Amino acid sequence: MARPITAGVDGSPESRAAVHWAAREAALRGLPLRLAHAWLWQPLDVPIVQDREEQARSAESLVREAESEIARRYPELQVSAEVVPDTAVAALLDESERTSMLVLGSRGHGAIVGFIVGSYGQQVIASAASPVVAVRAPSAEDQDEAAIPEPREGDEVVVGQHGTPDDCDAVLGFAFETAAAHGVGVRAVRAWSLPTLYTYSPGSMRLADEAGGLEPFEKKALTEALKPWRERYP
Template sequence: MSREIVAGVDGSPESLAAADWAAREALHRRLPLRLVHAWRWEPLDIPLEQDRASQERMADGVLREAESAVAGRYPDLALTAEVLPDTPVAALLSTEERAEMLVIGSRGYGAVAGFLLGSYGQQIIAAAHRPVVAVRSRGGDGGEEPEGGEIVVGQLGDAEDSAPALRFAFETAAARGASVRAVRAWSLPPLYAYSPASMALADEAGGLVPYEEKALREALAPWRERFPEVRVAEHVEIGSAGQVLLAASGSAQLLVVGRRARRGAIGPRIGSVAHAALHLAPCPVAVVPHE
């Protein structure tokens, strides 16, 4: 089954910026772009006249505005657009079977602090089985996100945990002709976590820092072999993962973070690292689920 990039639009500057980013990514990857807008008729239980036809035209107008803007800027792009009769979360998630990635708009900490918390965006990111890229508009005008700079990716945990995020970062870098900066943050273990076995591993590597550097090299090895054309910088730094990643992504064109795809006691979560990146990173953020 052929893949496509799917972008959700709702008429906001953020969603128009997301559609523009998705269009350029689709061209980079030589994939079609599908724009979707969610709308379904839900009459309100109030004593006012409610015109379904006019609301339907408004929904279609939101979609056609985004479609026209994208088609005008990228005439060579294979583009489709449709209104999906469902809620925003369910509508976008229903496209996952064929989606290479989902792209949504995000305000981060802009005019509305914590926009993603409790919003459709967080629900989509937490429930999606495909990578989700959150794009904010520049200055609130839907302006183009600049390209150039590195693809920054967080390498957390072991090589298996971080493989989906590393794969996404290397694929994106290869398509764009960009370099990758792989970031591994670490911290001193608490006293109770020290054990002869754990310290023996660090001693074999020559200390805690060489141990972390070795872990990063080993996680990167298969992706360097698969994408030999991609330049890679290794970045190992002590500190919290969120802070280290944000510091490294100041001039990045994309920040890639992983998310453990497990349901917690209160439902799916996006995780603290992804949460920090989505709210504070100055560039688009790709959240890639892993088991």
């Protein structure tokens, strides 16, 4: 049975964008979509009325509304939704064990600073058993999360390659698979620099010397890492 793509749902605009992104990706890959919302009854130590049943109904309503919205947009897509009785990090890490991809919302913070994923998002990205995708909410000029961008000429998936082929096997596989699903190319980047005074030694430079220098060594390493994936995705 194919593993689904799973999106975390919490009712925020970022989460809604993540759900729509996950739905589009699942449709492209021919995979089912799973929506998960973590909710655990945790009474607060404050003198206010707390209704456990009302909170449970609210959590259930949250995922059902997301499920209904996606079902209307993608009638051919297999969609399931569940309220998971656990904390957010524990629930998402558990979901990552049985999904092909975990999709979370992310608050944009500009092109230079990058993503703000929150403390739970950082923990999930660091420890998840599956690939994790952080999705920005749409800008003020583009509020339609369901608009499907068509691939443009020159579009590509950029992937960083480091170490040996075994070190980067999973990330290269994800990059090529994603590029194939979207009908775009792959740009693989391997960064290197001259060794520092503290890391340089005749022994550490032996492999580079055998390859004809540092740059030829790095090019060879990149070519070897990409070879099986180029063959699998010609």
